[in-house]
Amino acid sequence: MAIQIALVVVIGALAYGAAFNVAQNLARAHIASGFGFWNNTAGFDISQTLIAYSASTSTFGRAFWVGLLNTLLVAAIGIVLATVLGVVIGIARLSRNWLVARLAGGYVELIRNVPLLLQLLFWYNAVLKSLPLLRGSVALPGGAILNNRGLFLPRPAFGLDFSAFLTALLAGIFGALVLHNLARRRRERTGAETPVIGPALGLIIGLPLIVFVLAGSPVTFSMPQIGRFNVSGGIEILPEFAALVFALSVYTAAFIAEVVRAGILSVSGGQTEAAHALGLRSGATLRLVIFPQAMRVIIPPLTSQYLNLIKNSSLAVAIGYPDLVQVFAGSVLNITGQAVEVIALTMAVYLAISLFTSLLMNLCARSAAIAER
Amino acid sequence: MNRLAPAIALAMAFALAAQSASAQTLAAVKDRGELICGANGTLAGFGMPDPQGNWTGLDVDFCRAIAAAIFNDPTKVKFVPLTAKDRFTALQSGEIDVLSRNTTWTLSRDTSLGLDFAAITFFDGQGFMVRKALKVSSALELNDASVCVQQGTTSELNLADYFRSNYMSVKTVVFATGDEALKAYESGRCDAYTTDSSGLYGERLQLAEPSQHVVLPEIISKEPLSPAVRHGDNQWTDIVRWTHFVMLDAEELGVNKGNVDAKLKSDDPEIRRLLGVEGQYGEALGLTNDWAYRIVKSVGNYGESFERNVGQGSPLKIVRGLNALWTKGGLQYGPPIR
Numbered sequence: 001m002a003i004q005i006a007l008v009v010v011i012g013a014l015a016y017g018a019a020f021n022v023a024q025n026l027a028r029a030h031i032a033s034g035f036g037f038w039n040n041t042a043g044f045d046i047s048q049t050l051i052a053y054s055a056s057t058s059t060f061g062r063a064f065w066v067g068l069l070n071t072l073l074v075a076a077i078g079i080v081l082a083t084v085l086g087v088v089i090g091i092a093r094l095s096r097n098w099l100v101a102r103l104a105g106g107y108v109e110l111i112r113n114v115p116l117l118l119q120l121l122f123w124y125n126a127v128l129k130s131l132p133l134l135r136g137s138v139a140l141p142g143g144a145i146l147n148n149r150g151l152f153l154p155r156p157a158f159g160l161d162f163s164a165f166l167t168a169l170l171a172g173i174f175g176a177l178v179l180h181n182l183a184r185r186r187r188e189r190t191g192a193e194t195p196v197i198g199p200a201l202g203l204i205i206g207l208p209l210i211v212f213v214l215a216g217s218p219v220t221f222s223m224p225q226i227g228r229f230n231v232s233g234g235i236e237i238l239p240e241f242a243a244l245v246f247a248l249s250v251y252t253a254a255f256i257a258e259v260v261r262a263g264i265l266s267v268s269g270g271q272t273e274a275a276h277a278l279g280l281r282s283g284a285t286l287r288l289v290i291f292p293q294a295m296r297v298i299i300p301p302l303t304s305q306y307l308n309l310i311k312n313s314s315l316a317v318a319i320g321y322p323d324l325v326q327v328f329a330g331s332v333l334n335i336t337g338q339a340v341e342v343i344a345l346t347m348a349v350y351l352a353i354s355l356f357t358s359l360l361m362n363l364c365a366r367s368a369a370i371a372e373r
Numbered sequence: 374m375n376r377l378a379p380a381i382a383l384a385m386a387f388a389l390a391a392q393s394a395s396a397q398t399l400a401a402v403k404d405r406g407e408l409i410c411g412a413n414g415t416l417a418g419f420g421m422p423d424p425q426g427n428w429t430g431l432d433v434d435f436c437r438a439i440a441a442a443i444f445n446d447p448t449k450v451k452f453v454p455l456t457a458k459d460r461f462t463a464l465q466s467g468e469i470d471v472l473s474r475n476t477t478w479t480l481s482r483d484t485s486l487g488l489d490f491a492a493i494t495f496f497d498g499q500g501f502m503v504r505k506a507l508k509v510s511s512a513l514e515l516n517d518a519s520v521c522v523q524q525g526t527t528s529e530l531n532l533a534d535y536f537r538s539n540y541m542s543v544k545t546v547v548f549a550t551g552d553e554a555l556k557a558y559e560s561g562r563c564d565a566y567t568t569d570s571s572g573l574y575g576e577r578l579q580l581a582e583p584s585q586h587v588v589l590p591e592i593i594s595k596e597p598l599s600p601a602v603r604h605g606d607n608q609w610t611d612i613v614r615w616t617h618f619v620m621l622d623a624e625e626l627g628v629n630k631g632n633v634d635a636k637l638k639s640d641d642p643e644i645r646r647l648l649g650v651e652g653q654y655g656e657a658l659g660l661t662n663d664w665a666y667r668i669v670k671s672v673g674n675y676g677e678s679f680e681r682n683v684g685q686g687s688p689l690k691i692v693r694g695l696n697a698l699w700t701k702g703g704l705q706y707g708p709p710i711r
Contacts, residue, residue, distance in 0.1 A: 030604045031465060031487035043530045045545035046580050055533035128560045149519060149544075229507075229518040229564045230544060239562070240546075318558065320548040326524070328459055330549065334525030337486035339462050 022340060037336040038064075046322045048238055060332050067327030067351060074244055074323060075310045075353070081249035082309060083302075086256025091286070093261050104257065111254035117315055119251055124243040124319040131239065134226065143223045144234075151237040152224035168211035169204070176200035240321035244313065252309045259301045263294035293365050295368040303361035307354050314350075324349060376459050376623055398470055398602070398609035399443070399659050407449045410436035414454025415552055417575035418683040418691070428452045432473040434678040435494055435600060437671070438616050439471065442664040447671040456550050458525040461486050464601060473600040475569065477527045482601075490599040491613040496695035498592035499531050500570035502577060505587050507564060512591040514622035516541040521554040522565035523547075528568050531594040555579065565589075569596050574689045603654050612658050619665040621707030622647055623674035625698055630673040633666060646710045654710055665710075675705065 026033040038061040045055045050069040053062055092104035111119070131148040132138060138146040145152040168222075185195040212219075224234030267290050275285040316323035317330060324346060333342040402408050412432055413420030420430040428450075437447035455463055455474055464472045465487055475497070476482075478490040501512050501520070509515065512535070522529050524547045536543040545565055548554035555576050560568035568576070570592060577583050600617075602610050623629070626644050628636045636644050645651040648669075649662035656662055673677060676698075683691045697703025 026487075028605075029465065029487040032485035043533055044547075045529075045533045045543065047544060047546050056537050125560070128557070133561050189466075223386055227517055229515070232517065317549050318548050318553070320521075320553065322547065326547065326549070330524045331529060331547065334458050334461070337461050337465075337482070337529070339465070 012330075015114070026340065032338060035341060036301055037338060042262065042332070042335075044335070046327055047320075048241060048322055049235075051337060060336065061229065063332055064324075064328050066347075067322060067324040068318075070322050070327070071310075071316075071324040072353070073278075074236070074241065074313045074316070074321070077245050078248040078252065078309050078313065079306050081245065082252035082256055082305070085249060085253035086305075087260050089253060089257035090260025090264070093257060094264060101195075108254045108257050111251055112258075116247065116251050116312055117318060119210070120243065120247040120315055120318060123247045124240065127239045127243045127246075134230070137226055143221070145224045145226065145231050147231070148239060149230055151232040151240055151242070152231045153237070154221040154223050155233065155235045157220050157222055164215055166209055166212050168208040172204040172207035175203040175207070179203070232362065238321070240316070240319050243319060244316050244321050244323075248312055249310055251312070252305055255305050259298055259305065260294075262301075263298035264290055266297045267293045292368070296365070296370070299365040299368060300360060303358055306357055306361065310353055311350060382710050397671075398606050399612065402443060402470055404440055406444075407451050408436060408443065408471070409451045409453060409469045410439075410441045411460055411474055411489045412436065412470040412559065413474045414452075415550070416475060416572055417578060418571065418687055418689045419575070419691045420452070420473070422452075424447065424557050429682065431495065431678060431682040432475060432600070434672050434682060435473045435616065436471065436579075438620060438668045438678075439613060441667045441671040442612070442660055444617060445667045445671075456525075457523055458549060461488065461601075464488060464603060467603070470609075471600055471602055475572065475598045476601055477569075477596045478599040478601075479527060487604045488601045489604050489610050490601050491610055492617040493597040493599050493704075495571065495598040497529050497569040497571050497596035497598050499567060499593055499594040499596055500573050501565045501567045501589040502558075502573050502586050503565045503589060509589070512565075512589045513539060513541070515543070515565055517544070519544040519546055519556040519562065520566040520567055521546050521548065522567050523551040523554045524549050526568070526593065527596065531663040532567055535593045551576070569598070571598075571683065571689075571691060575683075575689055578688055608659055608664045612660065615658065616668065617675070618707040619647060619668060619710065620672075621676040621698065621705050622710060623665065623669045625700060625707060628669055628674060629677055630671075631668060633669045637666070643710070652711075 023033060039059050039276050041056070042060050042063045043055055044059050044063075046053060046063065046066050048070055049066050050073065051062075051066060052058075053066050088106060089104045092100050093108065093202075095101045095104070128148050131146065134149060136147070140146055143154045179200055180196055183196045186192065187193055222233045224231045264286075271289055271293065272285055275289040280288065313323055314325040317326045320326070329342055329346045333339055336342070377698050397631060408435075412428065413430070414614070415421060416430070418430055419630060420428065420432045433452065435472055436450045436452070440450045441447040443449075453463065453469055455469075455472075460472055460474055460476065461482070463469050472488075473494075475495070476490075478493065482488060483490055501515065503509050503515075515536075522532055529545070529547060532543065532545060538637045546554075546557060549558060551568060551572070554568075555566060557563060559580055566573075566576070570588065573588050577586055577588065580586055582658065600613055602613050622643075623633075625649060626641070628644060628647065630670075637648055637650060639645060639648075642651065648666045649655055649664065653662060655664040658664070661667075675682070676693075679693065679696065680686045683689045684693065693701070693703060695703065699706040
């Protein structure tokens, strides 16, 4: 114990000494230090901003948040897509269908053995080169436009009664949950199945739809328009964003597939046989018997894959997607010249995101643990 | 975190400690036996290795001139290729002795980065390049266009300013290196590519079909390009600054690579002082008195270096313009040696 306390004190002293040394050397070299730049006007543009941002009025601090949100957006969408794709491929690898299993195996071996940066550059150039120029834009059904500047979707603008629509949607979801609970209780009591999916979907989709129509359809779409140089209006999905999300998902999915496969194989074959003996079909066996047990093995390595994906999103800098590293540790660092502060903050942010993700996954792992009775 | 933070802080502390130790840059360079020069690496005419691996360019020649002044050997330079994003950190941390990489002198860079800018070696301005097929003849027609630009440059900031002050909107696509930005422009991701106009001419030649692209006439900014050194080592700053000035003075006095030996016997007192025949000017800098002779003998005067790298003797064919001597209507003006 005494040794541990002494070690903590030594480490603390070292940290303090290092920080002091940095501050002193910065002052001696006449390099500005501190976060005084935070509220200064940024003066540079960012191609994708989820919150209001303008080069002329926004601050470096605002640019930091824009970059952070762009990173979180890529990470969140990437994690969802990678998980879905990874689970499907992991299961496919165990398929009794020879072709499906081999294709899934080939995918995993090909993708996880090529460096991610190369894949990213490949997809980015593939996206850019294969998409048409502005003049040859592809008009998609519903008014969407696709060209090498991105995918442009109609942007819905809701009228005043949008709150009623939202209330109806929430009510629909709540109703569906109640229905689900009632059906489960009835099954536990009588053993009879009640169809839930249909009525639930009716509630979730139908209820808001009725309100929507009754309120006089309070929605207008701002359609993307082809201008002289660019498409204006609508929701813009940049090719950099698409390439980054795609590359990250495809790459991480290969690892997740292996994690899922290992998890499923960790559940003993007797479980499957027992489930079949009870009359469960293959799908139900996988869903109700195998997966809940496999989750205990899957979640810890899955967490690592999620963390990898989040950290790998910083490769965005190679293809010009404005993530945290590109905007903050790139443009802001270079304009202010304050490398120590900017890099330290960027590292702290990645650490915080990763720790938060780990925390969530640990909670998931706890709920998947065997309930001791 | 407990274990990580001190490691990070320590790494930074060491990086910065290394720099304060090398405050006497000239002595450090002499001890080392070579000059370490931060250069561009990908910009034709300014800093780029040729196919044989020999570095050439105006900024490169400048470092060779410093090496010639110190060692009487223009080859005693190690060039470190730097991106716009990394250049200042490399200089601050002491990794390089001088940054000679088409860098714009601005107030904030001069005051808050711990640097000093020595002398303007090239008067530049920012321009735009577009495809001929767009049929755009002025940058003012670029409202709503997508523009590719390199990150961490004054170009990135000027671009936003220019469109704002002309009430136009712009979609900026930012890349970490000039190469990536240019490639994205070539693939059609952007309508225009912007950087210093000197760079535009060089980079246009790197495109697959240079004749399909045109540089627009507008120059939207002042870009005084200057070598930079660490703040606080005045002797070293003087050496770097006067390296440029003696190259200008040599051109003004008609001293060049070919006639410098003959000029040693000149009666002109200005030439005699320049070449160290009279006076102790080199020793005052911590060098030898024939330091300017060495520079002109091995690299040439400013005009020779200009024409060889970016002017009529090069594929870029940039006219002297603002970079002509003050006697020829330009801005290049070497203070007197006395």
